[in-house]
Amino acid sequence: MSTILKKKRKMVQWDPADVKAQLLAKYPPKVARKRAKQIMINEALENETPEISANVRTTPGIITMRGCTYAGCKGVIMGPTRDIINLVHGPIGCSFYAWLTRRNQTDAGPDGENYMPYAFSTDMQDSDIIFGGEKKLEKAIQEAYDLFHPKSIAVFATCPVGLIGDDIHTVTKRMKEKFGDCNVYAFSCEGYKGVSQSAGHHIANNQVFRHIVGENDEVKPGKYKINLLGEYNIGGDGFEIDRVFKKCGITNIATFSGNSTYDQFASAHTADLNTVMCHRSINYVADMLETKYGIPWIKVNFISAKATSRSLRKIAEYFGDQELIDRVEAVIKEEMPAVEAARQDVLPRTEGKTAMMFVGGSRAHHYQELFSEMGMKTISAGYEFAHRDDYEGRQVLPNLTVDADSRNIEEIEVEADPTRYNPRKSPEELQAMEAAGYKFKDYDGLIPDMGKGTLVIDDLNQYEAEKLVELMKPDIFCAGIKEKYSIQKLGIPMKQLHSYDSGGPYAGFKGAVNFYKEIDRLVNSKVWSYMKAPWQENPQLSATYGWE
Template sequence: MIDNKNLLENLLSAYPGKSMKNRKEHMMIKDSGEEKQHIMANTRTVPGIMTNRGCAYAGCKGVVLGPLKDVVHITHGPIGCSYYTWGTRRHKGRAKDGEKNFISYSFSTDMQDPDIVFGGERKLKQAIKEAVEIFEPEAISISATCPVGLIGDDINAVAKEAQAEYGIPVLAFSCEGYKGVSQSAGHHIANNNFMENVVGTKDREPKTKYPINLLGEYNIGGDGFEISRILDKIGYDVVSIMTGDGTLEEIKEAHTADLNLVQCHRSINYIAEMMEEKYGIPWLKINFIGVQGTIETLRNMAKYFDDEELIQRTEEVIEEELGEIKDVIAQYKKMCEGNTACLFVGGSRAHHYQNLFKEIGIETVVAGYEFGHRDDYEGREIIPDIEMTADDRNIPELKVTKDEKRYKLRLSEERYEQLKKEMPLGEYKGLVTAMEDGQILIDDLNHYETEVLLDALKPAVFGSGIKDKYVAQKMGIFSKQLHSYDYSGPYAGFKGAVNFARDISAGINTPTWNYITAPWKNDPEIEAELGGAS
C-alpha cells in the first residue's frame, strides 16, 4: 500500500520554497474523520510549472460560444487564437433543415503589426460587414484576444453599432487571454453576456408539459445527441441547450423552461443561478455520464415535474434502454475489473466520470480539476467563505433582479424545500463526495506532478487531455482523453456508456502491452548465441 502522504511530500520537495508552499495548498488527501477539509483552487497559476490550464479566451470562445451553430464567431486578434480553436474541441453540431451551421468555420480579423499600432476597430467593423454580407448569420459574436484590450479597441461600441446597422444580435466578449487565472474566467464572461443580452429576448409556447434547458453540455463527441435522444424519447421539450449543438435563437427563449439541468457546474452555474433569480426557474445538478447517473437524473427530473404519466414513461424508457446495454457492459466489466484510474480533467469531468469508471469496475484513486473552483471540490456550501481575489474582481459580477413580466414560480416554497432533501436541487456537493478516504484530490496538476503520481500509483488508465496524454503513454500507462475522447464518443447516457466501456477495455487490454520488453532483454542466452555466431 502506497503512503499517499509521503508521496505528496516527496512530490513537493522538488519545488523551490514559495512554489512548494503554493502547490501544497492545492492538494488534499481525503479524510472523512476531519470535520471540514479544504483545498485551494482557482488561484493564479505558478509560472513555469507547465500547467495544463488555458486562458479566458479559450473558456469563452472555445468552450461556451464555439458550439453555437447559427452564430459567426469572429475572433478579434492575430491569427493564432482563431486557428487554435478551429474544430479542435470536437463539439458536434447538426443543423436542422433550413438552419445555418458555421461549426466548421473559423473567422478572424487576423490583426497585423499596423493594427496593433493604430488600432483594429476599423478592421473589425469591416470584418463584421463582410461576414454579414456573405454568410448571413443569425448573430455575430466578437471575442477579444490579448492585444485587443491593451490597445484599447472598444469592441462593445463596435458591436452596438453593428447590431443597429444589421439588425441581428452582435455580442462582444472581452475575454482577453490574460483575464482571470484560467479558462474559467472566460466561462463567466460568456455567461454574463448571455444573461444580459440574449436570454429572455424571445417568447415561446412549450411543446410538451415538461419544458427544460440543458446547461453546461457541449456535445463533445456527440454526448448531447445521445442525451437529446433519451430526453426526446421520454417526452421532454428541450427549449435550449447551452451550448452543445445549440443555437442563439433557442437561448433567447430559455426563460420559458420550467427546469434548468446543470451538467457542467463549473462553466454554467452562473446562468443557472441568475435564471432562478430573474425568472424563477429552479436548477437541478444532473449527470448524464454513467448509467446510474443517467437513471438517477431521469428519475429526479420526473419527480420534479411530479407527473404520474412522466414518471411511468421514465421507468419504461430506463427499462428498455437498460435491457439493450446491460449484458454488453457486464462483458466489458469483466475485462476491466480491479483496475484503477487517475483523472485530471476539466471543472466537472473528474467527478462525472468516476461513476462510469466504477460501473466497469475501475476505481478512481486520484482526481483533480484543471480550472475548478473550491465549490467544485468542496461543494457549494463553501461559496460564502471563498475570498475574492484581484483576478476575480476583474470579471464583472452581474447582478440580476426579478423580471416582473416573465418571472414565474415553478414550485411552492414547501415543495422546493421537500425536493431539495431528495435531490440536488440548486445544489452541488463537489468532487470530494465521490472520493474515498486516503485518496488524493489535486488542483491544477502539471506535467511534473503527473509523472510522479503515475509512476508511484501505476493506474491502468489516466483520464486527461492531449497535452499530458503522451507523458502517461510514454510511461506505459494507457491514457484516455476525457476532453475530446480521442475522436470517439459519445460517452454520455446509455449508449455512450457502452462506447466508453469498449474504448477503456480496448486501451487497458491492447496486446501492445505484451511486447514492451524485447526478447533479448529477458534471455541472456540469445545475446550469447548471437555473439558467438558472429
C-alpha cells in the same frame, strides 16, 4: 461473471503522505508551499471535507494543463453554437487554434445554418496594434454580414485588444443598430484575465444571458420543458442525452451550448426547469435564470447509466406527473439490459484496476461513477480549472475569498423580470419538496465521493503527473491532449476526457456502453506488452546458434 479471465494483479503499495512529499520534493520552497495547499490527501470525513486551494494562479514556469480565458469563452462555451458567426478580433493564432479542434458535434438541422467549420478573424497586423483595431473590426463585421447574413455575430477579444483599448462593445452595439436584423455583441475574454479557462466560461455566459436569453418569448410546443446547462456535445454526448429525453417525452428547450442555436438561447427563459450538468462552467447562469425568470435548477449527471437514471427520475419527480414518472421508468427498464450486458462483459477484465483523472471542472468527478461501474477505483483526481465549491460542495460558497484575479471578472446583478418573472413552483411547493428530500441548487463536489487516502490534486502539472504515474502506477490516466503522449510513453494508457480522443458519446445509456468498451480496449490492449524487444528483455547471449 467469469473469474477465469481475471489476471492476477500485482498490488502497488503507496502511502499518500509519502506520494505528496515526493511530488513536492523538487520544487523551490515557495512553489512547494503553494502546491502543498492544492494537493490534498482525502480523509473522507462526513459532511466536513478538508479545504483545498483552487482557482488560484498557476506558477510561471510550471508546465500547466490550463488554457486561457479566450479558450474558455470562444472555444468551450460559444464554439458549439452553429448559427452564430464567431468573429475573433486579434492576431490570427487564437482563431486558428480554436478552429474545429474540440470535437463538438453538430446537426445543421433543417435550416442548414452551420458556421462551425469556418474560422473568422480580423487577423490584426502591427498597424492595427499601433493605430487601433476598431475600424478593422467594424469592417470585418460588415463583410461577414454582407457575405452570410447571419442572425447573430459574436466578437471575441484576444490579449492585445484589451491592452490597446479597442472598444469592441461600442463597435458591436453600433453594428447591431445598423443591421437591425442581426444581433451583434462582444466578449472581453482576453487571455490574460482570470487564472484559467473558467473566467472565460463566466464571461461568455454573462454575455449570452445579457444579449440573447429572453429575446424570443414564443412558447415552444411540448411538455416537461427543461434546459440542459453545461453540456457541450463532445463526441455526440448531447445527441445521446437528447435521444433519451425525447424517448421520455421531456422537451429540451436549450442546451448550453452543445449543438445549440441562437434561438435556443433566446428561448431558454421559457423552460420550466434548469438541469445543470457541468457545475463549474455554468451554475451561475442557472442562478440568474432563477432570479430573473423564476426557473428552479437542479444538478444532474448523465455520465454513467446509473447517474442517467437518477437524473431522469429527478427531472420526473420535479414535474410530479405520473405519466412522465412512468415513462421514465419504462425507458430505464428498456435501456438498462444492454448496458448491464456490456458491463458484465467487460467486468472480468476491468475489475480491480485503478484510474486517475485530471480534467475540467466536472468530468474528473462524473467519470468516477462510470469507472466504478467497471469495478475500477479512482486513486487520484483533480480539476484543471475548478473552484473550491466543485471540490468541497456548494456550502463553501459564502466563505470563498474573492482575490484580485476573480474580482476582475464581472458578476451580473440580476433581478426579477418585471413582466416575465414567473416562479415555476411556489415557495410552499419548493419547501415541501425539499422537506421530502428533494434537492435544488445542490452539489456536494468531488471530494465526498472519493475514497479515504486518495489524492485530490488541483491544477496538476506535467511534472506531478509523471511522478504520480511512477509512484502509484494506475492502469489508466485521463486528462487532455497535451498530457496524452508523455503518459503513454511510460506504458500507461491515456484517455482524453476533454475531447474523448476519437470516441464518444459517453453520456447516457449508449454512452456508458461505449465507455465500457473503450476502457476495456485501453487497459487490455496488447500494445503495452510490446515495449521491450526480445534482446532487451534477455540481453545476455545464453546460447550459440550452430553456424560455426
